[in-house]
Amino acid sequence: GQNIDQPTEMTATEGAIVQINCTYQTSGFNGLFWYQQHAGEAPTFLSYNVLDGLEEKGRFSSFLSRSKGYSYLLLKELQMKDSASYLCAVRDSNYQLIWGAGTKLIIKP
Amino acid sequence: DAGITQSPRHKVTETGTPVTLRCHQTENHRYMYWYRQDPGHGLRLIHYSYGVKDTDKGEVSDGYSVSRSKTEDFLLTLESATSSQTSVYFCAISEREDSSYEQYFGPGTRLTVT
Numbered sequence: 001g002q003n004i005d006q007p008t009e010m011t012a013t014e015g016a017i018v019q020i021n022c023t024y025q026t027s028g029f030n031g032l033f034w035y036q037q038h039a040g041e042a043p044t045f046l047s048y049n050v051l052d053g054l055e056e057k058g059r060f061s062s063f064l065s066r067s068k069g070y071s072y073l074l075l076k077e078l079q080m081k082d083s084a085s086y087l088c089a090v091r092d093s094n095y096q097l098i099w100g101a102g103t104k105l106i107i108k109p
Numbered sequence: 110d111a112g113i114t115q116s117p118r119h120k121v122t123e124t125g126t127p128v129t130l131r132c133h134q135t136e137n138h139r140y141m142y143w144y145r146q147d148p149g150h151g152l153r154l155i156h157y158s159y160g161v162k163d164t165d166k167g168e169v170s171d172g173y174s175v176s177r178s179k180t181e182d183f184l185l186t187l188e189s190a191t192s193s194q195t196s197v198y199f200c201a202i203s204e205r206e207d208s209s210y211e212q213y214f215g216p217g218t219r220l221t222v223t
Contacts (some may be wrong), residue, residue, distance in 0.1 A: 031208070041217075042215060043199070043214050044214070050209070087151070087152070095207060097154070099151030101149055101150055102151065
């Protein structure tokens with residue numbers, strides 16, 4: 001079967017750095033996406049990785065290792081507005097997105 | 110923001126009644142998707158469309174049907190609603206399904222079946 005694993009919840013302090021991990025086992029791989037979802041709102045796109053390595057976009061970076069079936073999202077200089085759920089999704093061999101259950105990130109002052 | 114709306118935004122209905130949710134886009138994107146989101150689960154694909162009158166089933170399609178008669182509209186119908194279909198339903202659109210083309214999501218419909 002297909003499976004995406006992420007921690008259910010993480011807590012971090014304002015101004016700090018946090019790393020959210022995602023491991024996957026899917027039928028095929030055609031890219032990995034990270035989305036942010038604030039409570040009661042729609043998911044919004046953060047990043048895309050298809051090749052191994054790090055993609056940096058401002059305070060957010062995303063890393064991929066295809067051989068290990070592993071990705072992480074790194075958030076720097078955390079702000080209170082970063083409190084949200086972070087969703088990892090893999091595009092499989094049928095080009096469908098398989099979603100993890102999401103990681104709820106709680107930021108404390 | 111991508112032009113994508115959903116209606117209604119909230120609905121309470123009784124078990125056994127039919128329910129139709131509407132997704133409307135102004136982006137002229139080819140691909141449209143219906144997902145449901147439940148606590149402890151990732152987004153789960155119900156049905157998707159790859160063009161007018163072209164639809165296919167997703168992971169959790171039982172009890173749901175869809176129609177797409179125009180590029181801009183994708184309807185999801187619960188033929189006889191059950192309490193297990195209480196969920197938040199998201200519509201998404203995408204220009205293409207390959208490469209880095211991401212999916213854009215509508216605001217969601219919160220459906221409660223009593």
